[in-house]
Structures are given as structure tokens and as C-alpha cells.
Amino acid sequence: MAQAQKRDIKKAAIKPVKKIVRLTAADLAEKQREISVSEFFTKNRHLLGFDSPAKALLTTVKEAVDNALDACEEAGILPDILIELQEITETRFRVAVQDNGPGIVKAQMPKIFGQLLYGSKFHRLRQSRGQQGIGISAAGMYGQLTTGKPITVISRTGKGKPAHKFDIQIDTRLNRPVVVSDDEVEWTPEHGTRVELEIEATYKKGRHSVDGYVEQTAIANPHAQITYVAPGGERVELARVAEELPKEPLEIKPHPHGVELGILLKMLHETKAKNLRGFLSGEFSRVSAAVAEEIARSAGLRPEYSPHKAARDQAEALYKAIQAAKLMAPPANVLSPIGEELLLEGLKKQIDARFFAATSRSPTVYRGNPFLVEAALAYGGENLPGDELITLLRYANRVPLLYQQSACAVTKAVLGTNWKAYGLQQSKGALPTAPMILMVHIASVWVPFTSESKEAVASYPEIAKEIRLALQDVGRKLGIYIRRGMREADAEKKRSYIEKYIPHIGIALQEILSISDKERDKVCDTLKDTLEKSRQ
């Protein structure tokens, strides 16, 4: 698939060249050459989240932390992450992210950090933070472009093994790593990886900054211990809340209904299966030999037909037959939700509020990919502003999404929910106004982002529906709390009413009837007693 994508990119990049007229085909041929992925992204770095110096800092930290957490979890290690930002000049920073993960074998290190679209995650369907194998090498390339410095990686795979330190650069034309230096070094941790990059960047405080990202990451990853050293040396320790790793997500084969024609073609080409029956039942989930035969027949093909031949002339018929076939939904228990309990604990640790609610919905499927939605909220208290719009925190596979809020399916679902029904104020087409932080988490084997920079989730109808149901679920819980609060406030108001106004009834009766102070007090006490008992 990486190959297919490269081809697409090449075509896209060449198009403008074709517009140049008054040249012969030979002239053109001279100018036509392969454009490497790295070259393409050099020119289109905004697609990866490096469009401004402030965003570049965040994206770099984010990509490194994503990798660190993924590595720890896959190895079954409770993550211990260190993030260090060092200001070199106002526009230049050194970013270091260190984990206690399994480490990386020496031979793999150059490619992982020095070649785009190289990685373990793109070729599989499994819930993980990284998906494409672009992130950290793109950050390295960005650093190289803006400061000329290579990416530095130190890694050790276990006790007694040596620690290796690499300085790696990328040959952007060939998309190939260039090792600048390779040493064995002294390093204290038993195992783990440390990545250091020097990049052009600016540091800001606030929700859209590294500070906000770190806090939000801690909320969705209560099993991680995170230490954050901000520029200027301030050290923030975000303690681990859960002592157990999340349930391990499982890898699944693609579901036939989620496969597009281009991918089907590629799979037909690349399969080692001898016939269609073997191909369909072997490469996809939820396809038995019997079902495979049925699909082949309804495409007008014999089950014994060769996949390679099918790729040439019958792919479209096969694709239609696959789409038309009745199949079981893909296995959904492959996902790893945060869970209601840890959602609540993560929020409570980070946010001081009066009321918390969370919900974790059952997995379901969009386009053949299992996914699930979780939502949680923190409401009330002195630390949340009551006269402002709520804060919405969006997560995909436990990664906070900080940009492009308005383009995201989550935001659309929050705007489309009637929060007035749950006791909040809401203007038409706006987020509700309340002292509240709302978080929504989407977990999937393949989160459909609207772009490679992974900032907004696309609005598939199935996903939009699940988000809406999750929001309604936490909304109802909130509504119950708010109404109870209103009733209590009401009762309190009545109590104070009695205290305030009964003395005036006493005074008035005393003035009119000329009764003694003692008689007056008796009237007041009796009336107070009567009203408090009746309470209506």
C-alpha cells in the first residue's frame, strides 16, 4: 500500500509539469523523474502538521510520545515517559522524548527515523496511536530542514545489552537514511529509547500548546507516568493513576466490506494464495471457504481461478460481488477502550470539578473497521468558568487532537446535541455555555482522519451516530445531577425565605395588634415551625 500511495503522490506532483506547453515529448521526458516522498513532504509540510513554528513544536513532541507509548504498550511495559523542551533561542528548541519501552534493535534504527513511510503500523489493522509510519521521521526531516541538525536516537533493548547512539539524517531525494555517527554509549536505563531533535519552533502556553497536550495525554492515558520539563526548567510530574496496562488491542485482517477497489487489486497482485477461495478466506476476516466460493461464483468466476489473473480482468466484478455478499461484522473485541472507571479517574486527577460522568460504548463498525466511542465530562466547581463555552477535548486512540476542532465529527456531534435538555445553556449552533470539560475518545483499528496530520475525524454516519449516543448518555447523567442541584438550591432558598421574612410578619402583627414582644416571638416561632414542617 505504501507503494500505491507513492504512485499517487508522484502523479499528483507531476501534473503541473504537464501543463507546460511548447515542449517536445523528449524535453518532457528529461524533466520527468520520480519524486521521493520526502521531497514531496518537504514541499507540503503543512499536511503533516508543521505549518507554523508553534505547531511544529507540538507535532514533534506528539509524534515522539505516540511512538513511545505505543512501543511500551506493545511490549507490555507500564509507560514511563520523559518529555524535555530546551530553549536554544526564541525560535529554536531541542526536544527530547525518552521512554522505558523495549528499545529498538540496532539494524532498524536508521530506517525508523530516517525514512518516511517506514514502520510497523501501516500494514496492519490494530488500534494504535501511530498509523502511517510518517510521524517521527517527518519531524526529523523538519528539524534537518530548519536547523541542519540530525535526529539523535539512543536505545537499549535490555539489561546487559549495549546502548547505541545514532545521529541520523535523511536523504530527502531518495527517502533514505544517512547515518552521520554510530556509537556505543554509557546510558543508565535498562531498556528504552530516547529521541532528540533540534527544530525551528516557538513555545506558547495554553490549550493548543505542548503544555495542554501533555495534560490531555495524561487524562486519556491513566496508566502512563509522564514527566514534563518545560522550557525554562519547570518540571511537571503527572503521576500514574492505573497500575494495569490497558487491554491489549488485537490485530485483525481487513474486513471485505472495508476494502476499496485499488487495495483489492494490490492484494490480488501480492497474494501468495493459489486460487480465489484461498485468497478470500486467507486474507480477509469473516470469510470462510464456503463464503469465498459463493463470492467467486456470484462474480462469475470459479473458486479455483488464479488471483493474479483475476487482478487483470475480473477485479471489478469480484469487488462488486464482495460488496454484495452478506458477511458477519468484523470482530469487535479487538479494541482497547479506556473504560468508564479510568476515564473518571483520569479526569479527576487532572481537573478539579464537582461532578464527573463517563460512558464507554460497545464496539461497532464503519466501512468494515471496528471502532468504539467513549465520552466523559467534568462539571462545576470554582476552577471551571461558568460563563464561557465548554472545553471540548477530542481523542483518537488515546491521542489528543488539538487543531481543526470545527472540522471534526466529534465537534459536529457536540454542536448537534441538545444540551438544554440536560440543564445547560446553549445558543443555536454553538457549544454549550457551562463550567464543563467534555472529552470524547474514538478508538479504532483505523481512525478515519481528514488529513495526514491527524487533527480531525471524518464524519462517517456510523461514527457520528455513536458519538451522539455517547454524548446523550453522559448528558443524561449530568442532567440528573444538575436537576438535583437545582432542587437543593430551591430548598435552600426556601429555608432562607423563612428566616428572612417571618420576622416581618411578626413586626407587622405587633404594630397592628399591639401585642407584646413575647407574643410576637411566639407567633414567629410557631409559624416557622409550621412552614418548615409543611415545606411547600
Next chain:
Amino acid sequence: MSGKERSEKVAEKERSPKVIEKVVPKIKREAKAVEDSILKRKKPVLKFPVRSLANVRYLPKEGYFEIRGKKKERTLTVNTVKSFAQTLRMMALSKSLVETDDIATKREAYYVSKNWGDARFLEQTESDTVMDDVEALFEVNREQMGFVPEEKGGDVSGALTVIDKDPDTGKMLSIDCTKFGSGAYSIPISVEHLDFETKAKFILVIETAGMFQRLVKHGYSKKANCILVSMGGVPTRACRRFIRRLADAKKIPVYVFVDGDPYGITNIYRTFKVGSGNAAHINEFFCVPQARFLGITPQDIIDYKLPTHPLKEVDVKRAKDAIKNDPFFHHHKPWAAAMEHLISMGVRAEQQALAAHGLNYVMETYLPEKIAHPERFLP
């Protein structure tokens, strides 16, 4: 009645022992009932008459709106404890005003409440409402309870002598209403103690100050031997009471001259003659049943070829509402017919429209022609 007798009578009214006898025991009785309920561990209840047109009936013989039995109950609960406390404190204020023979304007009463701590009123509209409630509760008028309105009562000019007393010396005082030149005598807020001397043939009650000024300036009262009163819009209680007492005492007819539009007919004339829904509990005293409608009638608009304005939506609504819901129009068929006539014409005409035929046309032609035939007036 000799001068001396008269002065004694006025003095007696000023001490107003009757008012003390009437109001204070009522307040005490109500307060006592509240106290008794409380001590019996029951929730006290106050019953207020409902003050609206839906709760009045028209008494054709007596000629005014009488309040019907409908009452709203206010039980002392947690939710009503504030307004209950305010009502009782207003009653206590009224009692002390009456006992010390003092008065407070509505605005002053509002400011007195500022000493009541938490029970104080935040807006005068709140205190006015409580005052109206108390007034209705005791079925007396607020002047008798010591509360007086801010508003002016109306202007009087013409062949009338009002017998009042000097506030400083308490001596009898004769006020000749012909002696105000181009000005006028101003009706006081409380009129119960006044006496009258007049030989006028009728009282002409006028809606606008402008028309009143014209008639005063050109000596119309002398020519027609009448008393002129300017209401300045909807007549105040004092204005209605003044004319009622004058007309009753001297047995002279009352003619009303207002704009020919639904507002002039319903809000001004009807209120003047038979009272209003809001003041239903006291209409008996604040109405002028002998009043007759001189003009401007819908027929006048045609007969006198008056320039007109189109009826506004709100005018039509007011007119239709009167025909449908107002007991006065239910009883007086000619009025219902006149109102229908006005709606069908779709226009209205102001008093000043007569000026189209010459500034003094109203004095020289319109009024003499109308007054020659009072039997043609609308009831």
C-alpha cells in the same frame, strides 16, 4: 345651610372619625385572624377580590360596575411568605397613617418600605400592587387608608364656588372658580370634605387640555352657563369623585366631550361613567352614572364632515373587545351599534378636528347645536 354649619361639617369630615371607625377595625380584624391561624398551627389565608372586567357586573339602575364574588386566596406558604409579610406591613403602615391623620403618596409608601430590611420593595410597581391588594381586601379606597396618588385630579373653570378649608388655620374657604383668569382651579387629591355652590345648568367634561383652554379663553362657561372640567386623558379617581359629588349635590347633568375613537369611548368615557375592572371594588364611589356622551359620536363625523384618521389595528381590536367582553356595551345597545358603526367607517376623529371649520366653530356651532338636544346623546 349657614356658613357656620357648613364649616362644622367640613371640620367633622377632616377629623374623619368615620374613616378611623371603618378602616382601623377592618385592619385589626384581618390581622387578628392571621395571628389566630398561626397560633393554631394553620396556614393563614387572605382573600382578595379578583379585580378585572371578568369579575364585574353592570348595575343598570345604580349605573356602575359592581364587583362579583370571585376571590383569589393567598395562603401563607414558603413561596408566598415574602408578599404576605409585605402585605401585613403595608396594612400596619395604613393603620398608623389613619390613626395619625397623615397621608403618604404611593411613591412615599414605596420609600417607607426601604426601612423594612429584607421585606422592602425593589420597585414602586411592587408596592403599588400590594397597595391595590390591601385596598381591595378591605373594600375601601386607598385615600381612606391614607394612601394618595401622585397624579393631578383635573382642572375646573366656570360658574362654581368650591367650599374648602385653609390647611393652616382650618378656616372655611370659598373658592370662586370664575376668578382664575386664563388659569383654572385644580381638583385636590381628596375631595370628600368639599362643598359646592353653583347655578350652572350643566357640567361639561373635556378630554383634552387644549380644548379646555380654548373654551376657557373665549368665556364659553359664561355664555353657556356651565362648569368646565378638563380630565387630561383617563380621569383620575379624584376627578371622578369630584364631579360625582358635585353633580349629586347640585342635581345638574354631566356631558362628556371626548375624541371620537375607541380609546375615548371605552377607556375614558366608560371608566368615567361606570368605573373600571381594576378598581371594581370601589367603582360605587368613583363613577358618574348620570354622565351622558355629547361627542364626538361616529354620527358627528358624518354630520359635521370632520377630517379623520384611519383606525389603527389596536383601535379596532379595542373596539371589538369592548363589544364582545365589556358588560357596559352588552347593556347599552346604542353603544354597541355606535361602536360597530365606527369600525365599519374605519376612521376616528379628534375633538380638535372641528377646527377645520374655523377655530371657534366648536363654541359657536357644534356645542350649541348638540346641547340643544341632550336627548340625542348616547347613554
